[in-house]
Amino acid sequence: MNMQTSGTVLVVDDSAFICKTVCHAIEPSGYTVLTAVGGKEALQILSDQGERIDVVITDVIMPVIDGVELMGKIHELYPDLPVILMTAYSNIDIVITAIKKHAFDLILKPVDATLLQLAVEKALKQKNLLYLEKNYLETLKQTVKEKTRELQMKMTELEEARTSQSTEHEKLKVLFRKVQVIKEEWERTMDCIGDMVLLVDPTGKIRRCNQALRLFVGKSYMEILGTDLQELILTHSLTTRTTLTSGTELFHAPSGRWFIFTEYPFTDRTENENRGTVITIHDTTELKITMDALGNAYKELQATQAQVLHNEKMASIGQLAAGVAHEINNPIGFVSSNLGTLGKYLERLTGFMTSQARIVEDAASPEAQQELATLRQSLKIDRIIPDIGKLISESLDGANRVHKIVQDLNTFSRVDQGNSKVTDLVACLESAITIVWNELKYKATLKRNYGNIPPINCYPQQLNQVFMNLLVNAGHSIESQGLITITTWSDNETANVSIGDTGCGIAPEHLNRIFEPFFTTKEVGKGTGLGLSISYDIIQKHHGEITVESTVGAGTTFTVKLPLGNAEP
Numbered sequence: 001m002n003m004q005t006s007g008t009v010l011v012v013d014d015s016a017f018i019c020k021t022v023c024h025a026i027e028p029s030g031y032t033v034l035t036a037v038g039g040k041e042a043l044q045i046l047s048d049q050g051e052r053i054d055v056v057i058t059d060v061i062m063p064v065i066d067g068v069e070l071m072g073k074i075h076e077l078y079p080d081l082p083v084i085l086m087t088a089y090s091n092i093d094i095v096i097t098a099i100k101k102h103a104f105d106l107i108l109k110p111v112d113a114t115l116l117q118l119a120v121e122k123a124l125k126q127k128n129l130l131y132l133e134k135n136y137l138e139t140l141k142q143t144v145k146e147k148t149r150e151l152q153m154k155m156t157e158l159e160e161a162r163t164s165q166s167t168e169h170e171k172l173k174v175l176f177r178k179v180q181v182i183k184e185e186w187e188r189t190m191d192c193i194g195d196m197v198l199l200v201d202p203t204g205k206i207r208r209c210n211q212a213l214r215l216f217v218g219k220s221y222m223e224i225l226g227t228d229l230q231e232l233i234l235t236h237s238l239t240t241r242t243t244l245t246s247g248t249e250l251f252h253a254p255s256g257r258w259f260i261f262t263e264y265p266f267t268d269r270t271e272n273e274n275r276g277t278v279i280t281i282h283d284t285t286e287l288k289i290t291m292d293a294l295g296n297a298y299k300e301l302q303a304t305q306a307q308v309l310h311n312e313k314m315a316s317i318g319q320l321a322a323g324v325a326h327e328i329n330n331p332i333g334f335v336s337s338n339l340g341t342l343g344k345y346l347e348r349l350t351g352f353m354t355s356q357a358r359i360v361e362d363a364a365s366p367e368a369q370q371e372l373a374t375l376r377q378s379l380k381i382d383r384i385i386p387d388i389g390k391l392i393s394e395s396l397d398g399a400n401r402v403h404k405i406v407q408d409l410n411t412f413s414r415v416d417q418g419n420s421k422v423t424d425l426v427a428c429l430e431s432a433i434t435i436v437w438n439e440l441k442y443k444a445t446l447k448r449n450y451g452n453i454p455p456i457n458c459y460p461q462q463l464n465q466v467f468m469n470l471l472v473n474a475g476h477s478i479e480s481q482g483l484i485t486i487t488t489w490s491d492n493e494t495a496n497v498s499i500g501d502t503g504c505g506i507a508p509e510h511l512n513r514i515f516e517p518f519f520t521t522k523e524v525g526k527g528t529g530l531g532l533s534i535s536y537d538i539i540q541k542h543h544g545e546i547t548v549e550s551t552v553g554a555g556t557t558f559t560v561k562l563p564l565g566n567a568e569p
Contacts, residue, residue: 007054007124008032013086016063020108022057022086025113027118039065043073050078055104055123057116060087060094060227071101082128086111091216092356182426194232195257196281204229207276229279257285262310274431299517308384335395343392350385423460425495425562426450429486434458440475444501452490453496462538466546469531470499477503477556494544495564498518506550514548 009031011022019035020195027033032052036042039062046053056074058220060067071083082104087094104126105119162168190197190210199208206227214221217236224232238250238259246263264278361369376382433446440446472485482502489496504515513534539546543563550556 002472006030006032007127008052008058009010009055010034010036010042010045011054012036012039012056012058012062012067014038014059018059022111022116025111025116029117029120030557031120038062039067039073040071043069044076045078050081053081054127055082055084057084057086057118057120060085060098061089068097068101071103075102080127082126084116084119084123095532099441100256104168138345154236168481194283198229198278198279198281201276201278202230202274205535206232213281249284257283258288260284270298288451331376338448339392339395343389346385346388346392353381353385420457420459422455423458423463425453425458425463425497426488428460428463429488429497432471435464436468436471436475441478444478447483447485449485449487451487453488453490454564456495456564458542466535466538466560467497467499471536473498473531474501474503474556477501477505479504482555490564493564494561496559496561498554498557498559502555504550505554505556506548507552515546561567 009026011019011033012035013022014037016035016037018038023033023035038043039058042056043057046056056071058067058070062070064254065073068083071085074081074083084105084107085094085098085103086107086109088109093402094107106125107116120498122193124546128287163171187210191212192213196213196216197210198206200206206229209221209224214224217222217224217232233244233250237253239253240248240250240261242248244261246261248261250259250261251257252259259262260282262282265274265279266274266276266278268275360372364372370415370517433440471484478501480482484502485500487498515532517533536546539560540563545561546557547561548561549559
């Protein structure tokens with residue numbers, strides 16, 4: 001850009017006449033004048049030849065794009081281009097707006113040619129001054145750059161002169177020997193440590209290491225220096241389940257050893273600046289084996305203690321059930337016996353009343369017969385006598401059902417003896433259904449698909465407990481109404497029982513843990529996590545197998561397979 005003494009002026013107004021008037025006012029001063037009718041044409045001219053325009057004179061009030069808006073767009077394209085506003089309205093708001101929008105000058109219409117020429121001249125001078133200022137700044141920047149380069153050269157010469165001083169060099173040699181001795185002592189000290197110790201720089205490159213690391217990776221000190229720590233760990237089969245941070249556990253698959261990775265910041269105390277990280281890799285294999293053994297023993301102890309408590313609870317419940325069954329059994333016997341006798345008495349009374357009615361009909365007068373018939377009808381004798389028979393029959397049916405429940409309670413409460421016995425699995429299932437039916441009947445329909453299944457040698461009360469646990473879990477998985485299906489079948493080697501439901505199902509991540517002691521997906525207070533664990537142990541004791549298939553939202557099916565034959569489990 002060159003500084004100019006004359007320039008090009010763009011005049012913008014929505015009136016071609018005013019554009020021509022302004023043009024005649026400033027052309028005598030030697031300026032090249034371009035005109036644009038409206039802001040849109042002005043922007044097009046600026047877009048085509050904006051570099052050669054030095055000053056813009058524009059009217060304020062124009063359609064589509066007014067003068068203030070046009071000035072803003074001009075400053076976006078050419079920040080240093082001065083804009084002179086013209087207006088026929090001497091309004092203070094227009095003045096304030098012009099000042100805020102960085103207008104170079106504001107001239108009132110009708111335009112005074114002298115004032116306009118002075119404004120254009122001042123605008124052109126300002127633009128030239130801006131050019132001179134920028135040129136000066138560029139010159140100053142270049143001068144500073146050259147002086148800086150000269151100063152750097154002087155500093156380099158001074159450094160070279162300083163390092164050439166022999167006295168200082170000798171001092172440095174002595175100091176270096178001392179540092180070397182200290183370094184060797186520390187290296188020997190680090191080599192005596194069984195843990196792997198290394199120093200890495202901020203980029204993760206190894207700067208120092210002890211003998212334990214060299215022996216582990218099978219490389220020399222010089223081969224290890226500069227190696228990336230992450231690369232070293234990966235290439236020597238040290239794996240971790242998480243991001244490598246302080247406290248991370250590492251596993252070395254070829255040797256089966258475990259390590260703890262620990263980081264310590266390495267800081268320059270004089271400058272308080274981080275210079276890297278000190279890392280120790282400690283062998284924790286023996287400690288981990290011991291801790292795992294202790295953990296497993298503790299879990300087994302917890303499970304054993306819980307199972308003992310559960311067995312004691314079941315024994316107490318059994319004793320209570322046996323006592324309740326005994327107390328109920330006697331009066332139920334009386335009720336059943338008396339209802340049977342009452343039925344027989346009813347038959348005799350019915351026969352007697354039939355004969356009595358026939359004799360009265362033959363011997364009594366018509367008036368007596370009519371009175372007797374009216375009384376018989378008013379007392380509803382003909383309806384009462386058949387109804388008594390139905391009541392006795394229903395009462396006997398209810399008493400028999402109570403008797404069946406009492407028998408199942410007796411079966412449930414009976415503790416398995418030391419020897420197993422041949423048992424019908426369907427009978428075990430029916431006994432378990434009777435016990436838990438009150439849990440199921442309000443929200444589940446029970447479907448029995450009993451196939452041909454032979455008796456097996458087992459501990460029936462223990463299997464009752466397994467089936468009861470599976471049925472209760474099936475009921476708990478159904479929120480409102482659902483279906484529980486019990487299916488039995490046999491093959492050449494096993495007797496099979498499946499209990500399926502249409503409940504909520506089990507999440508895939510929980511399927512591998514449902515037989516663990518104390519694991520439960522139920523809410524707090526609604527499950528101990530022992531039911532399936534104990535069931536699994538009972539089936540294992542019978543040399544059988546229990547498996548589960550489940551789909552979330554569709555339901556769960558447990559399948560129990562027990563070996564056929566008469567061998568003791």
